[in-house]
Amino acid sequence: MSEDKYPSESGRRRFVKGVVGSAALSGVGVGGAATVDLATQPSGGGGGPTPYVGIQLLGGPAPRGMPYIPIELDDEGYIRGVWPEAETVTEAGRTYDVAETEIGGQTYSSEWFQYCGRQQAGGVVPSADQNNYFLSGSDPSYDWQAEELSEGDRLNIDHFSDYESWGNEIGDEGVGKPAEATWRSEGTEGVLPVTVIRSKRIEEKAQEGGEVGNWYSGASEQGLIAYLNVCTHFCCVPGYKTSSDAPNYNAENGVYCQCHQSRYDPFTPEFGTFTALPRPD
Template identity: 55%
Template sequence: MSRDVDTDVYPPPTKRRRFVKGVVGASALVGLAAIGETAVDLTTNPTGEGGGVTEYYGIDVVGGPAPRGMPQIPVEIDDEGYLRGIWPPVETAGGGAEAAPIARTQLGGITYSNEWFQYCGVEIAPGLDPTADEDNYFRYAESSQYEWQNQEVSPNDRVNVDDFEDYETWGNGIGQDGVGKPAVATWRSTNVEDDAAAVIPVQLIRSVRVERAAQESRWLGASTQEGFIAILDKCTHFCCVPGYKIDPVSARYGAANGIYCPCHQSVYDPFVVSRQSFVAFPRPEGEE
């Protein structure tokens, strides 16, 4: 399934919130509770006005202009060791002319849905359609700034646990060794390889910090496996694609062990997970 970016992507008028390409909204983060080497934010104070507030769990933004953290993609591992993102069951919200599909479930006591990813234009990616026919496996991206990924795996291969056996010692000269082993991948994008704008980018990291935190956090216990955390890799500032340990310059901004966006120096901590929110603005007046 493909969708032209100029096509009206709104469902029939309903009381449900609307989403507009490029809108990132805002969040206020309070009440951080430390859990080992990771923190989980227990409260959210959403601000602003619009069509509705979407709450989600994501990594924390700790520097730069980004207004909020990037959302997590919950991870599961199949019997052969391949990683995939959890995609919720599809249900119908509303009724009659207002009925619309939504992918939604309870995970670790949290409501997880496809609405978590509806910003920066990702909401019109074919793979984010709740009913898209995708297998949910993470696949290695076409190009990577990680030497290990370019040498040891091939683009479009499914990501496997065995590829990360050295995660407790891996390093590339940026920041500390052994903090976490990364990869860049795609998700729910197997039918759009020829359309880069429709690909859903993912930052994967396997880390002992995630393993430890998952033992004490119900949410992280449900959304990570074997130390793997997956993040929708779209900076909430201007929708660039940041990276973990990809640029030596990141050290100037305290991001040598974090996720750094080289466009405007936003910094994210992949080992601090928060309950966050963004405000989805309503449909502009005059649009049907």
């Protein structure tokens, strides 16, 4: 088209182009990733081809799964996301920080979360001194969470004690009990929305061995998993057992994005590579 749909002064036009460009770049495959990295990576920003583990994409326009966040429990049962210690690396003449470690046989990196504008969030900076506990979000979708927790309360494994029977009339009961949270977002720009689920399915898969079992044995605790809840298609915030429309797309027991009907299985890992976007200098 020779004409833009929106006039040049329109903020809407700039927003759409920015989001579409971000979503498109986040889905670039390994073949074109090196070229994208050379063109976009500023000094100190990181980014580029990134192996990751995400919840499995089942269908819809999203290019890939949403990244898991490995979790750990403290001595009182409070749940926090693992954040590796930052180190400075030099690559192709550029020096930048990265937080990276090995978990469950996979290379877990802060760059997993550098997509959909989250590369600009303060909590994604590798060296940022942030609270790694999952904090209850505002206006949660789940009645149990709204009744028991206030915004900013830390999630505890005891909050999920009925995970083998919990249900909310969407899909089957006992699939897994969820909570909505934020992570590494206090006092910074850019919120990292997270979903935490405790499920018997995860407990069982962690005992299987192989790539899947090794991942869950390292990245989960007592059936608890977490993932960054930002759809890789158009950066919306999907829902696990939150939408009455989900059964229409066979997603009643999984994660459903109401924006464009992308569907994910939070209980099956997807191992792949994507192009992480660079952080600002």
